[in-house]
Amino acid sequence: MKSAEDLRQFLRSVDRKGYPAYKGAKGVYQFPDFTLSIDHVQGDPFASPSRVSIRVEGKKACFPAESYHLSHKRVALQDLLLRKFAAKVERYNFKARGSGKSGLIAVSRCGQEILERTACVADPEDGDILIRMEVGFPANGRTINSGELIKILFEFLPECVAGTCFYKTYPAAEREKVKKVSELAEDQEEARRLLSAMGLTAFVANGSILPRESGVSDRPMAKAVPFTSPSSMEVVMKLPHAGAIKGMGIPRGVTLIVGGGYHGKSTLLSALESGVYNHIAGDGREYVVTEASAVKLRAEDGRSVKNVDISLFIKNLPDRRDTKRFCTEDASGSTSQAAGVVEAMESGAKTFLVDEDTSATNFMIRDELMQMVVHRDQEPITPFVERVRALYDEQGISTILVAGSSGAYFHVADRVIQMDCYVPKEVTKEAKEAAAGFGEGVQSLKLTTVSFERVPKRFKSGGRDERFKMKVLGRDSLQFDRDVVELRFVEQIADTEQIAALGYLLKYAGTHFIDGRRNLIQIVDLLEKKVAAEGLAALAEDGYLPVNLCMPRRQEIFACINRCRSLMF
Template sequence: MKTDRDLARQLASIERRGYPAYKSLRGSYDMGGFTLSIDHVQGDPFAAPSQLSVVVPARTAGFPRPLFDAPHRKVALEDVLIRRFAQAASRVSFKVGGSGKSGLLATSRPGPEVLARSACEVSRDGLITLRFEAGLPAHGRTVDARACERMLLDLVPRCVDEALVCDDRALAVAQRAVDLADDQQAVRDELGRLGLVAFVADGSVLPRATGVSAKPLKGARPFASPASMRVTIDLPHRGPTSGMGIARGITLIVGGGYHGKSTLLRALQDGVYNHVAGDGRELVITDATAVKLRAEDGRPVHDADISLFIGDLPDGRDTHRFSTEDASGSTSQAAGVIEALEAGARALLVDEDTSATNFMVRDALMEAVVSGEHEPITPFVERVRDLWEQAGVSCVIVAGSSGAFFSVADAVIQMDRYEAHDITERVRRVCADLQAPQTPRAVGFALPQRERRVRIFGIKPQVRGGRRGSDARIKVRVRGLDEFSVGGGSVDVRLVEQLVDEEQTSALAQCVRCAAARGLLDGAHTAGDIVATLYAMIDERGWSAWSEHGDASCGLALPRPQELFAALNRWRATG
């Protein structure tokens, strides 16, 4: 392997040459305590930054094995290392100047969620691989070798020493993060034993600073569980911890406008992920398979069996194999339920405000005016009990205007000025006093039995120089949290609400590209087979399994299988 001296000599030899001369640096260099790899070099200083990585041996890094000897601990430690390296890099980024992105040093910058990311991997023996971006310095489009030498031989080693080598401070930060991950994992393990969909610890801060901020609201009222719903879980580090346990079954969240109903539901939908200390929702833990449902007018639906909710359409279309490029609100939500079940959801989260009214309920007066024989939609309220009792799927529903769900709910939580109250018994008394009619159950409950196969059109390699083979490339573009495209098709994910990080969207795009490249989208494989294959690949080979050129780079975060199902189900061919 070449050394840091070789790198310095190579840099000197390309001083003031054209920017493409930087490509001669590709390779690995022994920097003494770690290895620096220059994996991909940008085409010019204004292009996307170069991709680099450092590999720090376990004996140099020195983080104790108990910090990464279980999957949840490993992810927590990796998250700490990414954040530390990002902070160190931000202090020296652009210390050397130049054109375009010259001098940039950066890696992933995580939000409050703790996600597995391609930016860092800790191996079983404690070896650390940290991937980052660098803007190799230039004046105009001419190599600035002296500035690059300072960046690669001085600033990068400084970041490695500050972020990836264990000292007392790093050990304390990592230990706190791993201890929290232990506690979070303990709650997740207890959900099943206690028969809970979710747990919201007393003292949690649920409101966010603004509608577009992930930071907790300063001065917000800490959450307190109703006494009747309080459970106590003995955590390995925090000890006995009390909070509200939402039991499996059907839970209704009600209350006036702006009293915290949707805030609680949002915390629950984000509770499928672990959060960092200080977020306020560290111990808001939800069944990891829970799916937030909503209406998505205009989304495509592919070969979905929505007959549980919609049948006998006037145009005669078969709702056992329903497809459309422009679904209505009710049809999209019906498809969303079926797709969530296909993705293994054990709990559904629904907010009346973002649902199609005619999908959720149908009152007696409407039934009297438009008889059931003329209405193809079976409302969700008439299926929700059977979803729980026959399929074992729980539901947490926010309702603010319709009382139709009262008679089918197992528990009712009222949010009053952000305080939670268990009003289940009061609701039952009121319903009895008013002789409120029982919501009927629709007949003929049967979940789809066939395994839906996925066939996606429009993904074709972009051919360079008129040749295929190694010169063919499937083009991928990602537009934040909203959309991604692969080849000649795209996926709109802006209403897939449990995607929380742009790097998850990037990972979904690479998943679809990877599946297409391996012939998994030809209609011969089920969605479950495709998802299982892709996750098995990353389990066996790490992030390189989903990388286009075999070398992993920073910029990907692991989505849940449920969001990969959602992406496959929303494919729209555009080419």
């Protein structure tokens, strides 16, 4: 390891030389209070920024061991440090002058969720703090301006590190914040554990703020109506630090959310979708907790489907296609949603979240009048309403469904919640009485056997080429080699960094686990085991690790693989 002074001398020696001379800066350097690693140097000032990381030893960082020795507390501490570091870095961003990306200092931008990221890592053993970032090495044109880089590395970054990574320098208020973050993480972990113990699939605390600021902001809406549980569904969660918290407990089974337009049905469901993640203090959804494997289901016209057994919902197609091993490159609304249900079951989901607004109508229901005109033997679709009861009774899979235009689900629901001006009311008794006036209603069918033995064989381009090109295309998709994996309808992806991680997981699966013998469940199991043991950084075998990867859930890993058109089954 070289010294900080060695780096300073090198940078002075390459001043005003051609930009490639910066390459010699790559290496590890010891500064007085931290280690600086220049992991990758950009090719020119207009290329992707250089990658830099900083490590502070645990004995110098001195954060309380109880704030990082457990996984959920460690992730919360990492999130706090990353937000704090990002706020300090922002003051220096582009303060160093030059061409192109010169002077850029960038770290991950965290949203409302608390997620595990490669941008900040607290070692659970010794408390070492690692922060990864991007830095635009300054130049005038393509001529090195090392004086400006010296300013970044020897003035700007040390000040940001000093204000973030040393617990002993924190004033009392900042230390209290570290404590509160750790306590909130412990409370949220306990709330998630209590769901199972209390027989619930979700919990929404009284006082939660569910509406968001706008369509482009996930912050809480000002002056929104605080959530208040119906008395008949109110439960108490006893948490280690927050104490006894009251709120609406949604039991396992089939729950229907109804109400007029703009009364908060989809807002509640959206909060439940996001409830699979922990949220920061002040978000309004800190104690909105959903069973961890819950999956939002919807229609996805045009998606590809590979060898999925959708016979549970669709069979006897006019063209005689095999629905036990259904394949298409252009799924309809109903076939895509049927495939989504089976794929979610394959991923291990125990809760389905459904909104009729984003569902295929013919997949969800068929009313009596339609059945009188188009007889059952002429209709290849068995609607979801006829299977939803058995999904819970036989497989233990709960469903929370938003409906505003059809009462068909009143017959099969265990409970019905009506949203009225964002205030929930339980109307199960009234709904059941009204449904009884319409006769027997829905025919609930038992489940048939569904096959999950899908075995991916290879990618079209060969499958074991480690030179796959990957690129994140916003929040909507991932470019993987020559394929674009559409993810815009995988609604529980919370961050673009999760999409980047999915690209690396997909690549690693292709080069290590997809061999024509392992089924999809075994492949995802191996990916999760790899990441759990070694972290996301273990996926970057070529040494190229972006600073901004974020761990997705198991369900999103399945969703990404299922939507990869170039993967052969």
